[in-house]
Amino acid sequence: MSEELETEPAVASAVFGEHLEVGRAFTAALARHGEELGLIGPLELPRLWTRHIVNSGLVASLLRPGSVADVGSGAGLPGLVLAIIRPDVQFTLIEPMERRVDWLERQVRELDLGNVLVERARAEDSAFKRQFDQVTARAVSALRTLIPVTAPLLKPGGELVLMKGAGVDGEIGAAQKVFRKYLVSDPEVLVLGEDLGTEPTRVFRATVDAR
Numbered sequence: 001m002s003e004e005l006e007t008e009p010a011v012a013s014a015v016f017g018e019h020l021e022v023g024r025a026f027t028a029a030l031a032r033h034g035e036e037l038g039l040i041g042p043l044e045l046p047r048l049w050t051r052h053i054v055n056s057g058l059v060a061s062l063l064r065p066g067s068v069a070d071v072g073s074g075a076g077l078p079g080l081v082l083a084i085i086r087p088d089v090q091f092t093l094i095e096p097m098e099r100r101v102d103w104l105e106r107q108v109r110e111l112d113l114g115n116v117l118v119e120r121a122r123a124e125d126s127a128f129k130r131q132f133d134q135v136t137a138r139a140v141s142a143l144r145t146l147i148p149v150t151a152p153l154l155k156p157g158g159e160l161v162l163m164k165g166a167g168v169d170g171e172i173g174a175a176q177k178v179f180r181k182y183l184v185s186d187p188e189v190l191v192l193g194e195d196l197g198t199e200p201t202r203v204f205r206a207t208v209d210a211r
Contacts (some may be wrong), residue, residue, distance in 0.1 A: 003045040005031045011198045012049060015057040015085070022084045022111055027053050029107060030075060037103055039075035050199050055163075056081040058192040058201040059136065062161050063089050066133035069153045071123045072140040074100055078163060080107055082136065083116045090115050092132070096122045123149040130155055138163040143175040143204065152181040156210030160184070164204045172204070183209040 008024065016023040031048060034040035044052065056078030070079030083091045093116060095101050101120045108116045109191045119126060135150045135158070143162070150160060164171065168189050170202035178185065187206040194200050 003043060005045045006047055006049045009049050009054065009198065010051050011054055011193075011196045012057075014196055015054050015060070019087075020083050023053065023057070023081070026076065026080060026084060026107060029110070033073060033103070037098065037099060039103060050076055054193070054198055055201050056138065057085055058196075058198075059161060059163060059203060060085040061192070062148070062190070062203060062205065063134060063136075065089060067131065068134045068136060068161075069094055069123075069126075069128065069132040069150075071135060071137040071146075071150055071153070072103055073118075075108055076104055078136055080104065080111075080113070080116070082114050084111065087113075087115050091117070092128060093118045094121055094123050094126050094128075096120065099122070114140060120182060123153065126153060128153060132158060134159045134161050136161050136163070139165070143168075143171040144178045147175060147178050147182055147184060151184065151187045151208045154207075154208045158204045158208050159202065160208065164189070164202050166202065167202055168202055179206075185209055 006017055008190045035042050059078055060082050063086050068088045069092045071094050073079040073095045079091055079093040093104050101118055129152050132153050135153050140146055184206045190203045192201040
């Protein structure tokens with residue numbers, strides 16, 4: 001390994017709860033294989049827990065029982081992390097790249113996650129249109145390009161729960177025309193994790209109305 005894996009932070013216990021051992025198993029697997037498979041960069045191990053695992057897990061509190069699509073799942077961030085924490089939610093991980101799909105399917109088997117389906121597809125080509133209660137994505141693209149590929153996956157009245165960076169307010173401003181086209185309403189930015197003393201996670205949340 002190019003770097004040492006970050007020591008598990010205390011906040012991981014609060015984020016994963018009774019599912020912490022499974023979270024540890026996934027983190028260890030990602031640390032072992034992530035760089036060679038092109039899932040994470042060579043400098044990510046010293047911040048893997050904080051920047052990626054906990055960061056993804058904080059979104060679990062925003063999910064409701066039902067069905068969630070995770071678009072561009074890649075390494076399983078946030079999809080696999082959320083599936084570990086929320087076994088009451090059914091997840092479909094949508095990922096176009098074969099080697100990443102192989103990784104996701106392997107982790108589903110090894111972690112015994114009965115609430116996960118992996119679909120090899122681009123989101124815009126997914127067979128699961130208008131079937132989900134919520135859609136998640138992390139670091140995929142700007143809102144004006146992300147919404148056209150995520151909104152069609154939602155049931156009428158479904159919810160976008162998209163992890164974003166510090167520039168999300170600017171993205172919202174640039175996406176107003178897209179919001180109108182896809183009937184996106186009640187947009188808001190939530191900042192998670194500050195109460196736990198960890199690196200904040202920003203989430204864009206909005207409803208996609210019936211169409």
